[in-house]
Amino acid sequence: MKKRLVISALGKLLLLEAVMMLPALGVSLGYGDGDTVSFLISIGIMLAVSLPVIKFVKSDDQQMYMREGLAVAGLGWVLLSAFGALPMTVYGACDYVSAFFEITSGFTTTGATVFTEIEALPHGILFWRSFTHWIGGMGVLVFTTALLPTIGGRGGYLARAESPGPSFSKLAPKLGDSAKILYLIYTILTVLQAIALLIAGMPLFDAFIHAFGTAGTGGFSNRNLSIAAYDSVAIDIIISVFMLLFGLNFALFFKLITRDFKGIIKNEEARVYVGLAVISILLIAVDLIKVYGDFPTALRYSMFQVPTVMSTTGFATADFNLWPTFSKSLMLILMLFGSCAGSTAGGLKIVRVIMLFKLASREIRHAFQPRKVHVIKMEGKSLPEDSLSQVGVFFFTYIVILIFGALAVSLDGRDVVTSFTASLACLSNIGPGLGDVGPMGNFTDFSAPVKMVLSFIMLAGRLEIFPILILFHPAAWKRS
Amino acid sequence: MRIIIVGCGKMGLLLAERLIAEKHDVTLIDRDEAVLEHAMDTLDALTIKGNGVSVATLQEADIKHTDIVIATTVSDETNMLCCLTSKLQGAKYTIARIRDPEYLTSLHFITKELFINYVVNPERATAREISRMLRLPFAASIETFARGRVEMVEIRATGREPFVEIPLKDLYKKHSSLPRVLFCAIERSGRAIIPKGDFIIHSGDKVFIASDTPTISAFFKAMGKDTRGVHDAMIVGGSRIAYYLAQLLQDSGVKTTIIENKPHKARWLSEELKDATIIQGDGTDQQLLLSEGLSDAQSFITLTDRDEENLMAGMYASRHTKGKVIVKSNRTSYSELLKDMGLESIISPTQIACNIVLRTVRARANADGTTVERMYSLIGGNAEALEFIPRAGASYLGIPLKNLKIHENVLVAVIVRSGHVLVPFGDDTIEADDHVVIITKEMGIVDLGDVIGRE
Numbered sequence: 001m002k003k004r005l006v007i008s009a010l011g012k013l014l015l016l017e018a019v020m021m022l023p024a025l026g027v028s029l030g031y032g033d034g035d036t037v038s039f040l041i042s043i044g045i046m047l048a049v050s051l052p053v054i055k056f057v058k059s060d061d062q063q064m065y066m067r068e069g070l071a072v073a074g075l076g077w078v079l080l081s082a083f084g085a086l087p088m089t090v091y092g093a094c095d096y097v098s099a100f101f102e103i104t105s106g107f108t109t110t111g112a113t114v115f116t117e118i119e120a121l122p123h124g125i126l127f128w129r130s131f132t133h134w135i136g137g138m139g140v141l142v143f144t145t146a147l148l149p150t151i152g153g154r155g156g157y158l159a160r161a162e163s164p165g166p167s168f169s170k171l172a173p174k175l176g177d178s179a180k181i182l183y184l185i186y187t188i189l190t191v192l193q194a195i196a197l198l199i200a201g202m203p204l205f206d207a208f209i210h211a212f213g214t215a216g217t218g219g220f221s222n223r224n225l226s227i228a229a230y231d232s233v234a235i236d237i238i239i240s241v242f243m244l245l246f247g248l249n250f251a252l253f254f255k256l257i258t259r260d261f262k263g264i265i266k267n268e269e270a271r272v273y274v275g276l277a278v279i280s281i282l283l284i285a286v287d288l289i290k291v292y293g294d295f296p297t298a299l300r301y302s303m304f305q306v307p308t309v310m311s312t313t314g315f316a317t318a319d320f321n322l323w324p325t326f327s328k329s330l331m332l333i334l335m336l337f338g339s340c341a342g343s344t345a346g347g348l349k350i351v352r353v354i355m356l357f358k359l360a361s362r363e364i365r366h367a368f369q370p371r372k373v374h375v376i377k378m379e380g381k382s383l384p385e386d387s388l389s390q391v392g393v394f395f396f397t398y399i400v401i402l403i404f405g406a407l408a409v410s411l412d413g414r415d416v417v418t419s420f421t422a423s424l425a426c427l428s429n430i431g432p433g434l435g436d437v438g439p440m441g442n443f444t445d446f447s448a449p450v451k452m453v454l455s456f457i458m459l460a461g462r463l464e465i466f467p468i469l470i471l472f473h474p475a476a477w478k479r480s
Numbered sequence: 481m482r483i484i485i486v487g488c489g490k491m492g493l494l495l496a497e498r499l500i501a502e503k504h505d506v507t508l509i510d511r512d513e514a515v516l517e518h519a520m521d522t523l524d525a526l527t528i529k530g531n532g533v534s535v536a537t538l539q540e541a542d543i544k545h546t547d548i549v550i551a552t553t554v555s556d557e558t559n560m561l562c563c564l565t566s567k568l569q570g571a572k573y574t575i576a577r578i579r580d581p582e583y584l585t586s587l588h589f590i591t592k593e594l595f596i597n598y599v600v601n602p603e604r605a606t607a608r609e610i611s612r613m614l615r616l617p618f619a620a621s622i623e624t625f626a627r628g629r630v631e632m633v634e635i636r637a638t639g640r641e642p643f644v645e646i647p648l649k650d651l652y653k654k655h656s657s658l659p660r661v662l663f664c665a666i667e668r669s670g671r672a673i674i675p676k677g678d679f680i681i682h683s684g685d686k687v688f689i690a691s692d693t694p695t696i697s698a699f700f701k702a703m704g705k706d707t708r709g710v711h712d713a714m715i716v717g718g719s720r721i722a723y724y725l726a727q728l729l730q731d732s733g734v735k736t737t738i739i740e741n742k743p744h745k746a747r748w749l750s751e752e753l754k755d756a757t758i759i760q761g762d763g764t765d766q767q768l769l770l771s772e773g774l775s776d777a778q779s780f781i782t783l784t785d786r787d788e789e790n791l792m793a794g795m796y797a798s799r800h801t802k803g804k805v806i807v808k809s810n811r812t813s814y815s816e817l818l819k820d821m822g823l824e825s826i827i828s829p830t831q832i833a834c835n836i837v838l839r840t841v842r843a844r845a846n847a848d849g850t851t852v853e854r855m856y857s858l859i860g861g862n863a864e865a866l867e868f869i870p871r872a873g874a875s876y877l878g879i880p881l882k883n884l885k886i887h888e889n890v891l892v893a894v895i896v897r898s899g900h901v902l903v904p905f906g907d908d909t910i911e912a913d914d915h916v917v918i919i920t921k922e923m924g925i926v927d928l929g930d931v932i933g934r935e
Contacts, residue, residue, distance in 0.1 A: 066521070173482070173505035173526040384513060 001477060004059040006071050011053030013076045016144065017083060018046040024087070024131060028124025035091050035122040042086035049083075067476060073141060074467035077459050080140060081107055084132060088125055097448040104455040106132030107140075108462035109344060111219025111314035111431030114444045114451070118224050123205065126222045130212040136462070137216025137246075137344035138186050142179045171254045185253045186344075190215040193242045200234040210315075214242045217345040219314025219431040226316045226439070233300065236317055240307045244277060247311035247339030268379050269340050269351040273310075276350070280334060281306045284327045291323060302327075310334045312346040314431025314439075321438030328434060332421070335428050346429030346461050348398060355383065355391045397465050401457060402427050408453045412446055422446075426454045427461040481505070481845055482546045484571070486532030486562050487553030488515045490810055490830045491577065491602070495550060496523050498838055498861075502924035507541045532562045535569060544570040548841060551576045556583060560594050567595035573844055575837055579603055581723060598840050602833035607724035609832060610806055613825060614734070614779055615709040617804035618700070620686070620824040623856045625867045626896040626915040632664065632690040632865060633700075634858075636824060639683030641703055649677035659698040661691040662903045664893045664919040665863050672862035672921055674891050688858060688865075690893050690917065692901035710778040710804060711735060716763030716793050717784030718745045721808065721829065725781070726756045737772060739763040764793050770800070779804040787811055791818065798822040831857070842926045852926065853915065863921050865893070868928045872912040876932045882906030887931040889921040 025039040064072070084107065085099035093099070098114040105112045106129050115121065135143065171178045190211050197207035209222045223229035227239060248270055255263045264270070281302050288298035301318040308315050309331050320331055338347010358376045365374060375382045405423030410416070414436055421433025422443070432439040443451065460468040470476045481504050485492045488510040496506050496519065506525040509532045510516050516527040530537030532551065543549070549566040551559035556578045563574035575598045583590060584604075591599055612622050621634040637644050642655050648663055666673040667686035673679070681687060691699065697707045713729055715722045718740030726749075729736045736756040740746040746760040761768045763784060774780065780797040782790035787809040794807035799822075806825040807818070818826055839855040854867040870877060876884055881892060881904055895904050896915035902908065910916055916928060925931055 170526050173507050173524075174500075175524050177505075 001071060002059065002061060002064075002068055004057055005061060005064065006068055006075070007053060008057045008059050009064075009068075009072045010076055010079055011050045011057060013072075013140065013144070014046055014050035014079060014083060015054060016140070017080055018043050018050065020131070020135060021046075021087070021128065024124050024128035027127040028122065031123040033122040033124075035087065035124040038087045038090035039124055039128075041090050042083070045086060046083050070467045070470050071476060073463055074459075074471045076141065077107065077463060077467075078471075081455065081459070084128075087128055091122070091125060093121060093125060095448075097451050098444075101443065101451040101455050102129065103132055104458050105426075105431070106130070106218065106220060107136035108429050108458040109133050109137050109216040109218035109312070109346065110426055110429040110458045110461075111213065112425060112437070112443050112454075112458075113220065113431075114442060116224075116442060116444055118222060121222075126209060127205075130209045130218070130220045130222070133216035133218030133220055134190065134212040135216075137218065138183060142182060171251060181254060182250055185250055185257075186215060189242070189245065189253070193238065196238045196242075197235060200232060200238055202230065202235060210239065211242075213315065214239055214313060215246055215344065217243065217246050217311045217313045217339070217343070217429070219308070221315060227304070228317045236300065236304050239315060240304045243307040243311040243313050243315070244274075246313075247273065247307070247343050247345045249340040249342035251342055266379055269354065272354055273340050273350045276334075276337070277306060277310055280310070280330055284323075284330060287324055287327045305331070306334065309430055310337070310345075311339050311343075312428050312430045314425075316432060316439035319438060319440045321434055321440065332424070332434070335421075335424055335430055335433075338428055346427075348395065348428075351378075352391050352394065354378070355388060356395055359388055359392065394465065397469070398427070401460055401465065405453065405457045409446070409450055412450050422454065423457060426457045429458060429461050481548060481841070482542070483507070483548045483550065483841070484509060484538075484541050484543065484546050484566070486510075486549065486551045486559075488512070488519055489552060489554065491833055492550075492552045493519060493523070494830055494834050495552070495837055496525055498834060499841065500524055502838075502842075504841070507546075509537060509541060533558060533565055535565060538566060538569050546571045548573045548575065548844060550574075550837060553577075556580050560590065560596065563596045564594045573597045575600060575840060577602065577833065579720060581720060600833050600836050602829040603720040604724045605832050605836060606721050606808070606827055606829040607728055609827060610721070610725050610781060611728040611732070613806060613827075614713065614729070614804065616700070616707060617710050617779065618705045623854075623865060625690075625854055625865075625894065625917045626901070629692055629896055629899065629901055630690060630894050630915075630917060631693050631696045632688055632856075632893075632917075633696055634686060634688050636819075637681055637683050637685045637687055643687075644681050644683055644685075647678045647680055648675055658702055659691070659695045660903060661689050661695060661699050662893055664688050664690050664865070664891055665858055667859040667862075670860065670862075672859040674863070674889055674919060674921060686859070688919070691903060692894075695901075709734075712777060713737070713779045713781060714769075714772065714774065714777045715739065716769075716780075716782045717790070718742070718749045718758070719783045719785055722781075722783045723749060723752065725783070726753045730755045739768070739772065764789055764796075766796060769793070769797065774800050777801050777803045779806070781806045781808075783808050791823070794823050795821055842924075845926045858919075863919060864923065864925070865917060865919050866925060867915055867917050869915055870910060870912055870928055874912070874929060875934055876910060876929065877912055878909050879934065880907050880909055885933045887920075887922065890931045891919040892932075893917045893919050 021039060021043055028036045028039055081100055081104040084103040085096060088094060088099040088102060089096045094114060102114050171181050193214055194207045194211040197210060198204060206222055213220050227235065252264050252267060252270060284306060285295060285299040285302040288302055289295055292298045292301065304317045305320050320328065336348060337353050338349055339345035341349045341351045362374050362376060376388060402423050405427060406420045409422050410419040418435030418437055421435060422437045425431055425433035425437060437443060456468065483499055483504050484507045485496055486509045488508050496508055499506050500523060508519050508525050508527045509530055511531055513529055516529055520527050528537060528541050543566055549563065549571045551562040553559055559576040559578060563576045567574055574596050576596045578599050579601055587599060616622055616633060619633040619635050623632045642658065643651050652658060663675055665688040666675055666681060700707050712735040715738045718738050722738055726736045726738060737759060738749055738756055739759045739761055740749060741762050743760055746758050750758040759772060774797060780801055780803055782793045784790055790807050790809055794805050798805045805823060806827060807823050809826050810828045810830045835855055835857055839852050842852045852866055853869055856865045858865060892904055894917040895902050895908065895910060897911060
């Protein structure tokens with residue numbers, strides 16, 4: 001491990017976070033509801049730590065390899081959360097561990113909150129919380145490769161370590177150009193959504209908070225009741241459509257711009273994703289008739305709640321904790337699957353689920369015809385065997401973390417459903433689960449150690465597990 | 481520019497690295513996933529797995545909006561077909577690597593019918609370079625500019641030359657009879673230096689000296705060097721380079737001996753090359769080398785397909801002969817090490833071919849302005865020598881050099897005006913249709929105007 005190189009990159013990352021706090025500082029100045037000083041102190045601390053590091057830790061060797069890329073991704077995200085938690089702590093909104101949980105939940109676009117009285121928080125802090133969704137959604141390191149290629153060095157180790165999905169799909173030959181295209185699409189979609197929400201009658205501040213929450217598929221709201229507070233069909237529809245859009249692979253939007261319509265229709269993952277969403281919405285709507293009385297109302301709530309868990313956003317217009325068991329079970333499965341690779345969403349990713357299904361079906365057929373050579377294909381291209389086994393290993397690790405997370409949460413003495421779904425909601429970066437952590441509940445009452453465990457589970461889920469796991473593996477720290 | 485490279489061999493990867501450094505958008509196509517994965521780790525390029533001849537793969541690489549396709553797969557035929565398909569699919573310019581001597585005679589017809597805009601033959605280009613090196617055996621390398629009128633010679637300073645341990649500006653005050661040459665670049669412990677008047681050359685430095693061809697000869701003659709070319713050449717390895725080289729040497733009357741181990745290859749060479757002596761045997765066998773007259777050989781060149789064999793044989797030969805030893809090795813990064821072991825002249829066909837392609841790409845990148853006529857990379861790629869022909873209308877024409885703004889680390893080395901070579905001073909000017917040779921540490925220059933402008 002090239003420690004100096006990693007430390008100097010982390011220093012630059014921290015400086016970048018201080019810069020990213022400036023919009024929130026501006027908002028707090030504008031509203032003047034008492035959190036300006038806490039932002040100034042936080043930015044001061046971040047500068048005091050990052051500037052000396054940048055100045056004194058210099059590395060002659062700028063070449064980053066996989067090991068360094070993973071370490072910068074893993075440590076970088078922990079660092080961002082650790083310092084991002086400062087404004088809330090300094091302001092006195094909650095203790096440090098809760099603030100760390102809250103901001104980790106923000107950066108990882110989970111949206112799980114420790115606050116019961118969200119509306120009592122000042123605007124600057126609300127903005128910062130939601131802005132971390134927006135940054136974390138597309139990725140901090142992707143952002144740095146777009147604008148500050150000196151941090152990333154050559155090659156794609158950094159961006160790849162951060163990108164959701166089995167592979168980082170480049171849109172242009174140069175990594176920097178790819179990252180710029182991604183951020184451009186991301187920004188345009190976010191602004192479009194904010195405008196749509198404004199037109200639908202949402203106040204300006206709320207419109208941006210919810211656009212950030214949707215774009216990053218995070219789910220922080222500035223209202224105690226989340227989207228249910230507005231009780232508007234138009235707002236429901238706008239947000240559910242955008243949630244589904246942000247769950248799609250961003251390469252598809254690029255194909256739309258370059259008029260490669262064939263490529264969009266051919267995309268197997270997107271087709272399964274959309275199909276799964278439509279079928280789940282209809283099934284749950286039918287199941288909900290007995291709760292809401294008529295199909296249109298049932299459809300309205302199902303049409304919002306299904307995209308919110310599929311895209312792992314976590315907004316809510318209804319308490320699905322009170323829904324019938326079939327609907328709840330289906331929602332749980334969708335929580336595990338998540339959305340498309342290359343989106344801002346979490347979960348296992350649909351493409352992995354498709355590959356696992358194909359793998360399973362091959363094993364079954366293999367039992368009947370042991371000598372038949374069977375190649376697994378995706379969109380007409382055969383998949384290499386090692387990428388299939390990688391998916392298998394990923395799935396296993398995912399489940400292991402899920403189970404151990406549930407075990408850790410259960411130490412707090414909650415029921416099985418709460419423990420299990422709290423772990424799942426954090427690992428898949430959704431936010432709300434079932435039981436005590438359902439859409440109308442929150443994570444306030446968990447003990448500090450459990451909050452730390454859940455924070456690391458969120459990071460593991462966002463970074464696709466391995467960058468976080470290697471931080472705990474001694475081999476990563478040995479000299480090469 | 482948008483460039484597709486088909487085939488990620490040594491040449492493809494080196495080209496990609498250099499082109500990316502020159503800010504081009506590069507897409508790599510190869511059939512081997514492992515090679516692509518390695519490329520993706522180290523290069524900022526798009527990689528596509530597939531066959532470079534298939535339309536689907538080329539379309540995936542966005543062939544319609546591609547400026548240049550470079551085909552460098554191992555097979556000449558694939559490269560040709562790739563160029564044809566690419567051109568039909570909308571690529572603007574195609575470059576193919578074609579190596580087989582059998583295609584040489586029909587090359588004109590092939591390139592015309594298959595829409596290949598440029599053919600690069602690394603082996604033939606390497607053979608040409610070696611034959612040039614054999615003309616001045618004491619030099620580590622020789623590059624020519626302005627259609628052979630200007631030569632740039634690379635030599636290692638041993639300490640006995642008049643130009644060492646003296647500020648360059650005082651050299652001609654002390655040795656007024658010495659023919660006027662220009663010291664254009666120095667390599668000192670792997671770093672490139674473009675010298676100013678107060679620079680002092682030490683023993684052990686590599687020195688690049690340029691002037692017109694007769695003056696260069698006179699300069700080295702005055703220093704007591706033998707400026708006659710070699711009369712015989714001993715070549716180990718009957719590769720394609722050996723074949724091309726033997727042909728070139730044959731024409732200039734150099735007695736050539738080729739040692740080749742494989743009987744069928746030795747036989748083929750013997751059929752094709754009438755004046756050369758072909759010995760069938762192991763070129764790394766010391767007894768064989770001595771019995772074939774290694775001790776008296778004026779030049780010894782190792783050209784087998786294995787770099788390691790070339791280096792071993794080269795090192796052995798440099799102990800047993802006073803003649804010129806040239807070694808083929810594509811691993812140029814070790815050249816510093818090899819110099820310590822007495823091997824001065826290392827040539828890399830990959831590097832030579834890359835330079836040719838890069839020159840062509842730069843000429844395309846700047847199709848309306850001055851084009852790069854020649855390009856050599858010096859000192860392990862840390863400096864470049866470039867030749868331009870400025871067209872009428874450029875802003876810097878007719879202005880004395882001392883009044884022009886010339887970038888740091890750029891040296892206007894030689895100007896050739898209507899066949900006349902001059903080593904420029906502050907009062908000289910650049911005129912339209914001159915051949916201008918510059919030495920620079922800036923990479924990727926496509927136009928003289930990039931580095932020279934009005935105040």
